[in-house]
Amino acid sequence: MSDAKKTYHHGDLAVALLKAAEVELSETGIEKFSLRAVAKRAGVSHGAPAHHFGDARGLLTALAADGYKRLLSVQTAREVAAGSDPRDVLIASGLGYLDFAQANPELFRLMFNSSIPNREDARFFDIALAVFDHLVDRIQSVTQKNPYEDKDSMLDLMTSWSVVHGLAELLVSGRAERPLNLASLTDVEKEAALVSILDRANRSILV
Template structure:
């Protein structure tokens, strides 16, 4: 019981789920997927260990919901960069790539949960929808450069896969700390310009 005699998990409707998601993100940042438990999230949120069952069947269910939050932020980061780019298909595609890297480098725990963990359930309707939306941005961006309305042929899909692989690779290697050349004078001074240069090197391959 808490002060005033109220049960410590007596949240207003909807508040418990949000409190658990906030706690889960902090747990993920501090302990990673390997150390993530539902009990620890409940303790961090200040509720009983049984309280999360009102919203999540288990730890993987909570991580699935957290991954959906991640994809929503991921899409927002890409959209923000795309919207700030000049009204040119190539520039807007570069903007998407920079937004991709922005998210990865600012939200590494979520990024790894979304792309390097088997615990989120991608058959979950909410997660599936937001993940599909983020991929749709990339497909639209590549198609705009190609001058096509939809990826209706093998070449188009290969262009999408190439663009995705390239920018994801940059983001992943940057997070690993192995991109040591980024610390060299002239590159470390403007990482954004360096990331842009890397992205531009693949674009001529998209016809």
């Protein structure tokens, strides 16, 4: 679709390019990602992505930053539904992390496993730090100690995060399928299994 057939306001075009970039990333992977393909998918000129984001790395950095914003939103929604018990909220936060990873595997890999995003970019840095600080708050609610000030609490945080992130990686890669026999489980049973894993991990470190 040519520019004559599709008109965007400045902000709308940036959003459209991010959406097109995410679809392109999901369908082709990082290795084949290109600004030209994104522009074609969005129905705009080949120069439009570069005008807004500079180059492919700039666009992927913006996409990864948007991913962190969405991750935080998914986690927060899970936490709100969990009630007021700090441990339940911590588990819910982990479930939100798993939800996001499974729903957005390529974006998840871009955010956490790729060297492509510019992690010094201000927007990327700020939202990634906000996600980490959110975990700091969740851990502090349980331990009553600020992980930034208490070494043991930070070790608790890193252990909890490691379990959640490692489980996310196993789910996204399919390596958790056989050990947990996920194909035979209902959605309710699958969630119960994931809750049990996170609960066991948190009980062992947050005494």
